[in-house]
Structure formats: C-alpha cells, structure tokens
Amino acid sequence: MSVAELSRETAAPPAFALYRAIWRWHFYAGLLVLPFLFSLAVTGSLYLFKDEINAIVYxxxxxxxxxxxxxxxxxxxxxxxxxxxxxxxxxxxxxxxxxxxxxxxxxxxxxxxxxxxxxxxxxxxxxxxxxxxxxxTPLMQFIKKIHSLDYFGWLPNRVIEIVAGWTLVLVITGFYLWWPRGQRGGVMSIRQRPPQRVFWRDLHAVTGALAGALIFFLAITGLPWSGFWGAKLNSLADQYGLGYPAQFFAEVPKSDAHAAHMGKAMTQTSWSLENAPMPQSGATMGEPIGLDTAVAIFDGLGISKGYIVDLPQDGEGVYSASVFPDQVAGERVIHLDQYSGAPLFDGGFAELGPVGKTIEFGVSVHQGQEFGRVNQLVMLAACLAIIAMSVSAIVMWWKRRPKGTLGAPRYPQDMRIPRTILIIACAVGLIFPLVGLTLLLALAADIFAPKLFA
Structure with missing residues (x-):
C-alpha cells in the first residue's frame, strides 16, 4: 500500500487534501535539495574528522x-x-x-x-x-569549499543558503507526512513485505523520524555562515551589540580592514568577529618588539596552546593571536601593539553578546567539536541518515513514478490549501529572503502551471 493510499483510508477528505498538498511540497523540497544534501552529508562526514585525517595524510x-x-x-x-x-x-x-x-x-x-x-x-x-x-591543510580546505560550494564561486555559495532553508521545509513537511494516522508499520519499524517500494518508503520515513531533529539542527546552524542571510544577521547583531563586544574597540586606533576580509585579514576568526575592525599600532616610531617578545607576551597572558599568530605586515599592523579550540568557551583573540606590546584587544567567548554566543555554540556542535567524540559520532549519524534518506528517496521515486513523467504527487483541487501555503511562504520569505523567493516561484508554478511537475 502506498503512502497516499494509506492516508486516503485513514484521513477525512479535507485532511487528505492538506496531506496531498504538503506531500507535493515535500516533493518540491526534495527535488531541489537532494543532490546538495548528499554532497553536504559526504563532505560533512569527512570534515567532522579533519584532525584525525590530517594526522594521517600530513x-x-x-x-x-x-x-x-x-x-x-x-x-x-x-x-x-x-x-x-x-x-x-x-x-x-x-x-x-x-x-x-x-x-x-x-x-x-x-x-x-x-x-x-x-x-x-x-x-x-x-x-x-x-x-x-x-x-x-589543502585537503581540508578542498573539502570545506566543496561543502559550502565556495569552490564554485559566488553564486553557488548562495545556493547553499537556499538549500539550508528548503531543508527546514523538508524536515517540517516530512514530520507531518510521517505522523501516525492509525497505521503501525512504517512508523518506527521498517516493513519487509512486498511491494518492495514499501521497504524504501519505510526506510526513508523511519530514518527521517529518528534523525529529523538533527538534520533541522544542522540546517539552522549552517545558515549563519551563508553569504546573504548570515552576513545580514552578523551585521544586525553587531549593530545592536548582540555580537562582538564593540566597546573593546572604542578607545584604540582602528584600520579600515576587518578580521575576515582580504588583505589584512586574520588567518582564523569566529563568526562574531568577522566584521570586527582590526586595531592599529599607535606609534610608528621606534623599534618593534619582535616576534619572540610578542609570543612571550601572549604566553604570559595565558592564551591556550594551539593559537596562531598573524604578523604585522606594515608599520600600523599588530600582532594578532587567535585560538578556537573544540570547546567554544576557550575561544580567544588578542591584538598587540607591535611597538609597545600593549594589548589593544583581548576578548573571547565570555565577552560576546547573546546572539554571538548562540551562533558560536551552534557552529561548534555542528562541526562535532563541543562534546568530544560523542558529538562527532552523533553528527556523523545525522550525515549517514541524510545519505540513507537521499538514496531511499531516489529509489522510492523511481519505483512509483509513472513512465515518462516526473511523478510529482497530484495537485490538490482545494484552493484553500495553496492559500495556506502562501501565508507560510511569505513568513519564511521574511526570515530567509532567498528561500522565500524560491518558495514563491515554486508556488507560482503550482498555481498557474499545476501540470508542470506532473
């Protein structure tokens, strides 16, 4: 028995109309994000173990x-x-x-x-x-750029933002479709009986039910790094004092460069400090303190091992030490005047605003770092679940589609359903503009050309 047939037996006609509309939108979401989700899961699985892989390869x-x-x-x-x-x-x-x-x-x-x-x-x-x-390392940089699509340029990198937003839609609609409606099989167990496509449907549904919350978490914590939405959120957090501690820069000379920008950028920085201004060394007369003294000062200030020092590249540059360990509580950045050795900035996780702290913690968990090996394995399980669901979705679709058609779920006749979805699309669009734009495009196709994806 197919999902539609099962639901038809267990739902009233209006409920079935809603079910079919949501099923169609679940299909749209999967159609759009499936190849990207598969790539994200594979590259994400590898990046979770970057330290272990680097230790072997390099x-x-x-x-x-x-x-x-x-x-x-x-x-x-x-x-x-x-x-x-x-x-x-x-x-x-x-x-x-x-x-x-x-x-x-x-x-x-x-x-x-x-x-x-x-x-x-x-x-x-x-x-x-x-x-x-x-x-x-070059290998991890390659994997990271594939993961973010940054390897392919500006436009594909923006696609990741759309993929993450549609993944949220995919998870929400998937939970609605999975929700038990009187049936027992395929809820928390995978049926083995014919037809074979029931097995693939159950594998897809049960895996999604078990891993859906983790997949939602991965999508929502990946969005802050996106090129459009993430940048706007970062700017708003800074504007209202919810990100980096702006007061740390109030009384020191600043350059036009920022921590994550080209030119005088730091090797590594946190999401919260991407747009933070780089301080300048105050005096350009006299002898610089030199690297040995700068390192001694950093060690004396108690910065954790594993830090990186960015060296001043001109007379106004600073010595910048940064460390971003697995646990976000240990994050710290220090800038030193290259002539006096005086700290111009010394801040870390504790000084961040609530938005900055939330994002940094979420990213740390997303990367499998915050809670050690358990964190790695849980995120790995989520990635493997995405791979299993992607494969099962393709097989399930291939088996159920009529020959020569795309095989989208039938368009519901009740026009109240699209109106409800329009309201949802507008709400999503206000929060995630790029996602909202694609939602409206899909909705327009659904209303004005319902047979387009038949």
Whole structure:
C-alpha cells in the first residue's frame, strides 16, 4: 500500500487534501535539495574528522619525534623557514605539543602563499604546501569549499543558503507526512513485505523520524555562515551589540580592514568577529618588539596552546593571536601593539553578546567539536541518515513514478490549501529572503502551471 493510499483510508477528505498538498511540497523540497544534501552529508562526514585525517595524510609535516630539548626561538624558526622558502612571513603557529611541528606562513611571491613546517627542536624544514587558511591543510580546505560550494564561486555559495532553508521545509513537511494516522508499520519499524517500494518508503520515513531533529539542527546552524542571510544577521547583531563586544574597540586606533576580509585579514576568526575592525599600532616610531617578545607576551597572558599568530605586515599592523579550540568557551583573540606590546584587544567567548554566543555554540556542535567524540559520532549519524534518506528517496521515486513523467504527487483541487501555503511562504520569505523567493516561484508554478511537475 502506498503512502497516499494509506492516508486516503485513514484521513477525512479535507485532511487528505492538506496531506496531498504538503506531500507535493515535500516533493518540491526534495527535488531541489537532494543532490546538495548528499554532497553536504559526504563532505560533512569527512570534515567532522579533519584532525584525525590530517594526522594521517600530513603526518610528515605536522609531527616530529617528541623531545625534552628546548625549542628554538620563534624568530629562529621563521628564519629557517625563510631560508627554505624566501619571502615575507605573515603567520607563525607555535607547536601545540613537543611532538608537533611549528608552522610559518610565507608569501613567496612567485609561488604564492605557502605553509612551511619546521621541527622546533632541530630547525629542520619538514615540508611545505599551499597556504590553506583556517582549514590548515589543502585537503581540508578542498573539502570545506566543496561543502559550502565556495569552490564554485559566488553564486553557488548562495545556493547553499537556499538549500539550508528548503531543508527546514523538508524536515517540517516530512514530520507531518510521517505522523501516525492509525497505521503501525512504517512508523518506527521498517516493513519487509512486498511491494518492495514499501521497504524504501519505510526506510526513508523511519530514518527521517529518528534523525529529523538533527538534520533541522544542522540546517539552522549552517545558515549563519551563508553569504546573504548570515552576513545580514552578523551585521544586525553587531549593530545592536548582540555580537562582538564593540566597546573593546572604542578607545584604540582602528584600520579600515576587518578580521575576515582580504588583505589584512586574520588567518582564523569566529563568526562574531568577522566584521570586527582590526586595531592599529599607535606609534610608528621606534623599534618593534619582535616576534619572540610578542609570543612571550601572549604566553604570559595565558592564551591556550594551539593559537596562531598573524604578523604585522606594515608599520600600523599588530600582532594578532587567535585560538578556537573544540570547546567554544576557550575561544580567544588578542591584538598587540607591535611597538609597545600593549594589548589593544583581548576578548573571547565570555565577552560576546547573546546572539554571538548562540551562533558560536551552534557552529561548534555542528562541526562535532563541543562534546568530544560523542558529538562527532552523533553528527556523523545525522550525515549517514541524510545519505540513507537521499538514496531511499531516489529509489522510492523511481519505483512509483509513472513512465515518462516526473511523478510529482497530484495537485490538490482545494484552493484553500495553496492559500495556506502562501501565508507560510511569505513568513519564511521574511526570515530567509532567498528561500522565500524560491518558495514563491515554486508556488507560482503550482498555481498557474499545476501540470508542470506532473
């Protein structure tokens, strides 16, 4: 028995009309987002284990033999790196432990920006590869850019925002379709009896029921990084003091550059500090304190191991240390005047406004970091559920569609249903404009060309 047949037996005619309308919109949502969801789930599964994968693929560059010997001074490590790759150093990452290498970012000119890895005990250059920013390695940068569609340019990156919004629609309508209406099979158990498409329907429905909340969470916590909606939310949070602590910049000289922008951008930054202004060193006369002193100051201020130092690139630049550990409570950014060594900014998670804290926590859980291995495995289970649901949806659709047609659920005759959905579409459009635009386009096609997706 198909889903429609089962519902026809257990629902009154008006309820069935609503069911069929929502089923059709569930079909639209799946049609739009399925390929993207599959890609997001695969790349997301890999990125959850970025540290473990990096430790295997880049073991030669990232690890050294443990030693109790004193480490070389940061400036000496930078010199060793520049001897191997001539150019201007723009970043220094101290080793996190005695068995880890130090990283030096060098702008080599002809070869572009490179990450050079040095044994902090011996000064031996272990290897180099293209600078990968906050992703730290080319493989993880590639996976991250595929995940966000940033690899394909500006427009596809905006598509991710639409996909995330439609995924919310997919989950909500999916729960409505799954809701038991007198049936027992296919609710929390997968039936094995013929026809075979019942198995695929049950696999899709039961998996969605179990993982729907997690999928909704992944979609909603991914939206802040989107190019349009996320940027607007960030701007509003900053405007009303709900994001980064603006008062930290009130009494220090600031440049026109921002933490996440090109040019003087930091290697890594949080969502809340993306639009935060970069402070400037106050005096341009006298000798800079140098990297060794800057690192000593950062260590003295108690910043956690694993931090990265962005080096000043001109007379007004600052030394910037940033650390974003698995637990968001440890996030911290410090900017030092390159001449006096005075802290111009020293803030972290505790200083953020409520919106900033909520977003940072959500992103941390989204990436499988906040609660350790359990967090990784739960997010992995959500990704695997998405893959299973994508496959079952394709098989189920292929088996039920009439030959030569797209096989969308039939258009309901009760026009009150589309009016209700129009109100929902307008509400969604106010919150997520790009999603609302595509909802209205689909609704227009549904009303004026109902046979288009027949």
């Amino acid at each position: 073991a030669k560059e990232l690890t050294v033999a443990p030693s109790d010997a004193a480490m070389l001074a940061p400036s000496e490590i930078v010199k060793r790196a520049q001897a191997a790759v001539p150019g201007t150093a723009f970043r220094y990452a101290p080793p996190e432990a005695t068995d880890r290498s130090a990283e030096v970012g060098i702008d080599s000119g002809s070869q572009g920006r490179l990450s050079v890895f040095v044994n902090p005990h011996t000064g031996e250059v272990l290897g180099q590869f293209a600078d990968s920013g906050s992703s730290r």
